[in-house]
Amino acid sequence: MNIKIVWFGKHFGEEPIISGINGSGTIFFSGCNLHCQFCQNWQISQDWVGNDYTVDNLANIMIDLQKQNVHNINLVTPSIWIDQIKEAIIIAKHNGLNIPIVYNTNAYDDINRLKTLNGLVDIYLPDFKYSDNNIAEKYSKIKDYVGIAKTCILEMIHQQPQNIIENDLLKKGVIIRHLILPSNIQNTKDCIQTIHSFSNNVILSLMTQYNPMYKAINFPEINRSLNMPEYNDIMDYLKVFEFEEIFYQPLEANAKDIFNPDFSKENPFNY
Numbered sequence: 001m002n003i004k005i006v007w008f009g010k011h012f013g014e015e016p017i018i019s020g021i022n023g024s025g026t027i028f029f030s031g032c033n034l035h036c037q038f039c040q041n042w043q044i045s046q047d048w049v050g051n052d053y054t055v056d057n058l059a060n061i062m063i064d065l066q067k068q069n070v071h072n073i074n075l076v077t078p079s080i081w082i083d084q085i086k087e088a089i090i091i092a093k094h095n096g097l098n099i100p101i102v103y104n105t106n107a108y109d110d111i112n113r114l115k116t117l118n119g120l121v122d123i124y125l126p127d128f129k130y131s132d133n134n135i136a137e138k139y140s141k142i143k144d145y146v147g148i149a150k151t152c153i154l155e156m157i158h159q160q161p162q163n164i165i166e167n168d169l170l171k172k173g174v175i176i177r178h179l180i181l182p183s184n185i186q187n188t189k190d191c192i193q194t195i196h197s198f199s200n201n202v203i204l205s206l207m208t209q210y211n212p213m214y215k216a217i218n219f220p221e222i223n224r225s226l227n228m229p230e231y232n233d234i235m236d237y238l239k240v241f242e243f244e245e246i247f248y249q250p251l252e253a254n255a256k257d258i259f260n261p262d263f264s265k266e267n268p269f270n271y
Contacts, residue, residue, distance in 0.1 A: 003084045004030035006043075006050035006263050008061050010070055013269060015205055015247045017170040018072065018102065018125070025065030025099070026074040027058070028263070029081050034106050035141040036129075038181070038222060042214035043263040045077060058088035062097050071169050072100040072123065079105055082113045089120050100171055103156075107149035108142065114155050124156035124174045131190030139181070139219070150194070157199050163244060170203075175247075177205040183221035185230050189237050196241045205247040206234070211260060226251060 010023030018024050028041075030050035039045050053061070062073050073092075078085050089101060100122035107126035128149055130136040136145035156174050163173030176195050180188045195204055208231060212223045231251045238246065261268035 001084065002052040002054055003058055003081050003088075004048065004050040005053050005058070005061075006030050007268055008065065009267075010065075010068060011074060011269065014074065014125075015170075015175060017165060017168060018074065018123070018175070020071040020169050022069045022071055024072055024074040024102065025062070025068065025070030026076060027061060027065075028076045029078055031080050032077050032106070033079050033108055034145075036214070037139050037141075037219060038210070038213055038216040040209075040211070040213050040260045041077070041263070046214070049263060055084050055088045056091065058084070059091035059095065059097075062088065062092040063095055066097055066099055070099070072102050073097070074102040074104055074125075076104045077106070078103060079109050082110065082117070086113075086116060086120060093120075105152075107152050108145055109148070109152045111148070111151055111155060114152055118159045121159065122172045123170055124153075124160055125177065126153050126156060126174070127177045127179070128153060128191050128195055129179065131187055131194055135184065135187055139222070153198060157202075161199070161201065163201055163203055173201075173203065174199075175203045175205050177207060179207045179210055180226055180230070180234060181210060181222055182224055182226050182230060185233055188234055192234075192237065192241060196243065201244050203245045203247070204243045206238070206249075208249045208251050213260065 006028050008027040011026035012019045012023050014024050028044060030044045030048045032045035043049050102123040102125055103121045104125040107128060130145055133143060133146050137143050160173050164171045178191045195202055208226055211225055216223050
């Protein structure tokens with residue numbers, strides 16, 4: 001079975017310890033097993049734009065990106081293609097791939113397939129979106145997100161229990177992301193508490209880049225950007241917790257221009 005990919009190349013929009021100076025060798029896969037009504041990547045996650053590639057093509061893409069001196073191979077939205085990706089990683093490693101593999105996921109993965117990646121993936125970059133299944137069903141059309149995401153993230157931490165940083169770059173470990181949704185501040189607080197409970201070694205990446213996209217207009221409470229009182233509330237709440245490291249974004253007025261890619265363009269990103 002072929003794999004659908006929409007874009008690959010050097011990407012500079014990830015956490016600094018992922019993007020570094022030379023960029024992350026990022027591969028954006030088409031399709032998603034969630035249906036987030038606010039998805040900034042809706043063109044690829046919901047509309048499935050992209051082209052078909054074989055497993056061998058994917059392995060060659062990884063090798064070609066390594067030749068461009070990227071810091072890692074960053075697999076974005078890989079969950080539905082996990083079997084083919086695993087095969088491609090094995091081929092690429094056999095052909096000389098030796099930079100870290102980043103598994104960049106919404107955490108709604110198949111736990112049994114996830115376990116087969118042990119030893120192949122160096123860095124896990126999961127989202128933990130929701131602390132309440134009712135919110136998950138409302139905004140992502142998934143009824144059982146919380147339990148599955150918790151189970152999968154714990155497996156990721158089991159596979160990579162220590163964060164290894166060399167020359168300001170993450171070589172192995174887990175970064176857990178959370179996107180703050182406007183009008184859902186308690187959800188974020190509960191997510192932070194849950195993420196903190198996973199491990200003493202957790203790196204938290206708190207994203208404030210939300211802008212209403214896709215079908216967010218159908219939900220008035222999230223059909224706006226995050227405001228400063230909400231942002232400050234979360235920043236104050238963070239002081240209660242000790243994480244190994246925290247990444248967070250300033251509340252940018254132009255976040256839509258910076259963070260929302262347009263995959264109809266040859267270069268989707270405006271850094």
